[in-house]
Each structure stands twice: as structure tokens, then as C-alpha cells.
Amino acid sequence: MEKIVAILIAAHFMGDFFLQPKKMVRNKQLPLMLMLHGAIHALTAYLLLQLWNCWEVPLSVFAVHSIIDFTKQRYGEENTTTFIADQTAHLFSLFLVAMPLSLGSLATKFSGIGYQQIIGLAGFIASVRGAGFFIALITKEMTRVNNLKLEGLQNGGALIGQLERGLIFLLLLTGRPESIGFLIAAKSILRFEESKKLKQAEYILIGTLLSFSAAIAISSLTMWAMLL
16 A cells, blocks of 8 residues: 555655646646646546556546645645645545555555656655745745845746755765765855855755755655555
8 A cells, every 4th residue: 555655645746846836836826727637637646656447546536635725725825834735635546546556456556667856856846846936935924024125037946955855865876975964065155145144044054954854754765665
């Protein structure tokens, strides 16, 4: 069952953080767009799980994911609380979807190909893109509350965060965690001038620690799941 759950979670991360364009996020309150998003999740789960005769799984994923996202739309603008609640609900629902596959006539286990590659790719997406959405919500709230006016390239900070989390993920998976220290040193040097301003220094420090912590945590969980 563990591999089944891991594959379903991998499909969820791909569907939410890679196969969901901004246009879909902005228009998910439209029934057709909501159903399309749910269908993408269902199809991704079906293709990755590779249980071709088990139509109950994609149907369940479609129904549960659509209901959770529909409920989320009722709470208006997304923030850190709704993001955490939404992802927790989705992940918990996947455990419920997987349970029948370990019981009774549906009892089975993952027998498809490319398990480690699927988990590795999903972990990379969750680290680079998924964590980025959560960090962006936190930093957006920080800039609003503290009236911070940050200068720089449009989306430059987000791109830097994605690159550093991607590098951390690859360094950990290739067994070179000590190299992460060089990333910290390099970023400290490049941000030296901005660190002279207290608010900006604290903002950068919080964002960096969040980014590095998320990348390390997700990378560790990914490596653990790959060994199931």
C-alpha cells in the first residue's frame, strides 16, 4: 500500500504544481475549469499508477479533488492557512482512496514501471514549484504588513528560490549535502548590500531559511519514499 500512496501523492504534486497553469488557477471558480483540473488529476493518477483495470481510483481522485477545491473556493483569496488546509485535505483523501486497494477484491500493489523515477520527478516538482507557492504566500504577507518596497527583476526572487531549491534537491539526491554550504555563502555575498537595511535583511533571511528548509525536508522525504 505504501507505494500506491506514494504514487498517488506524486500524481497530486504533478497535477497541482506542474500541470496547473496560472489561467486555470485564476478561473477555477468556473465549473468547467474546476472539472478540467479534477480530470487532469484523475488522468495523471491513472497513468502513473498503471492499474489499467482499476477505474475506481481515477474516478475517486476526480470526485474528491473537485469537492475539496470547490470547498476551498468559498473561502476567497488564498493565504497560508487555506493553502495548508487544502494540501492536507488532498493528501489525507489520497490515503482514503488507497485504502480499498489493500483490502478485499481490489487488493493489489504497485507493479508498474519507473517507480523511483516517478517519485524523484514529483519530489523535484514539489520542492521547486510546490514549496515556492507556499513561501510566496508567506513573503507576500510580510511585504504587505511591513510595507516593504522591494526593487529588482519581476519574479526575480521567485526564480532564484526555484533555482536554489532545485540545486539543493539535486545535491542531496547525489549525496553531496556539504555543497549546500557554498550556496548559502554565495547568496550571502550577493545579498550583502541589501543586508544593511534591517527590514530587507530580515525578509531575505526568513525567505532563504524557508526555502532551504523546505528543499531539505522535501528532498529527504523523496529519498525515503524512493526506497519503499
